[in-house]
Amino acid sequence: MKLSYASYSLQFKHPFGLAYGTRTTTEVVYVKLESGDFTGYGEAALPPYLNETQTSVIAFLKKVSVLLKNYKLPFSIEEIITAMDAIAPNNNAAKACIDIALHDLLGKALNKPVYTLLGLTKPQPKNTSVTISIGQLNLIPDKLKEIEEYKILKVKLGNKEDKKIIECIREHTNKALVIDVNQGWVDKYFALDMIEWLSDKNVLFIEQPLAKDKYDDMAWLSERSPITTVADESMLRFSDMDKISGCFKGINLKLMKCTGLFEAVKIINYAKQKGLNINIGCMSESSCGIAAAAQLMESADWIDLDGPLLIKNNPFTGIDFSEGKLQLNNIVGTGATLSSKELAFYEGKA
Numbered sequence: 001m002k003l004s005y006a007s008y009s010l011q012f013k014h015p016f017g018l019a020y021g022t023r024t025t026t027e028v029v030y031v032k033l034e035s036g037d038f039t040g041y042g043e044a045a046l047p048p049y050l051n052e053t054q055t056s057v058i059a060f061l062k063k064v065s066v067l068l069k070n071y072k073l074p075f076s077i078e079e080i081i082t083a084m085d086a087i088a089p090n091n092n093a094a095k096a097c098i099d100i101a102l103h104d105l106l107g108k109a110l111n112k113p114v115y116t117l118l119g120l121t122k123p124q125p126k127n128t129s130v131t132i133s134i135g136q137l138n139l140i141p142d143k144l145k146e147i148e149e150y151k152i153l154k155v156k157l158g159n160k161e162d163k164k165i166i167e168c169i170r171e172h173t174n175k176a177l178v179i180d181v182n183q184g185w186v187d188k189y190f191a192l193d194m195i196e197w198l199s200d201k202n203v204l205f206i207e208q209p210l211a212k213d214k215y216d217d218m219a220w221l222s223e224r225s226p227i228t229t230v231a232d233e234s235m236l237r238f239s240d241m242d243k244i245s246g247c248f249k250g251i252n253l254k255l256m257k258c259t260g261l262f263e264a265v266k267i268i269n270y271a272k273q274k275g276l277n278i279n280i281g282c283m284s285e286s287s288c289g290i291a292a293a294a295q296l297m298e299s300a301d302w303i304d305l306d307g308p309l310l311i312k313n314n315p316f317t318g319i320d321f322s323e324g325k326l327q328l329n330n331i332v333g334t335g336a337t338l339s340s341k342e343l344a345f346y347e348g349k350a
């Protein structure tokens, strides 16, 4: 199997603000795997707070390319993923882009959609939330108009204007809200006050209200919270599930955190066993990563897969948004199709 990669910069339609700061681009790396007549694509999305860079991803991909030379179609995804995970710890997005490309490639070779390879039900169109970022109070009415067809709004809170933002949104719409605090509330007492204030405002869940390592405080808060609490920064991989399962009522599962689809299915099974709600989320990703995440939609209570809606230079097609719902078409592999000629792929020689 041959591996090549392309670095790219996704440009936001609007500056993207959250509790960590504001930015206008997200760096990504695309990977292309070729075997016989078939090609699979994967994506590593690299928001700056997650410690992976294009340089670190490419360095990891070069190591994986040596491993992949020993494999050809049809291969065992589990075997390759286990071997890849043993190369180095962390590198979660780099591992995810390989995992996605492997599933895409195998699906294409077997003429099957990836959800079938994973043993999952065919995803039906599903309402996705769409993010309104903080720091743009005066832009909220325009932004709401722009995303009128979407039924669920994701609101980034965690600064001094939290109540003003919610009040401003509620002047214009009663749509369901998903609140993401990104660890921004200072302690459990403040968080409980805020959640109680939000409890009659049609909020589906509260994501990561406190700092990621405040497990005991989160357990205290989740016990008292009238709104479902969901772990994001506190939960990266399957190995975190035991730790968070008594502290939150749900998880935000992202392929870039959990190293891809193979591990995502393990996490979903565990979460269902423990009665945890599941949101499938994303980083700022193009349709390549989102088409992969969408394979999991039927297992989720909610999805937050708005990545392609927020960027203006998406190099992939393969998913559609219609009447607020994300849908996969009749597909093989992940369904992602490279549509841009801008990407320059380099062979990933070690």
Ligand code: MG
Residues within 6 Å of the ligand: 180, 182, 207, 208, 232, 233, 252
């Ligand atoms: Mg989040």
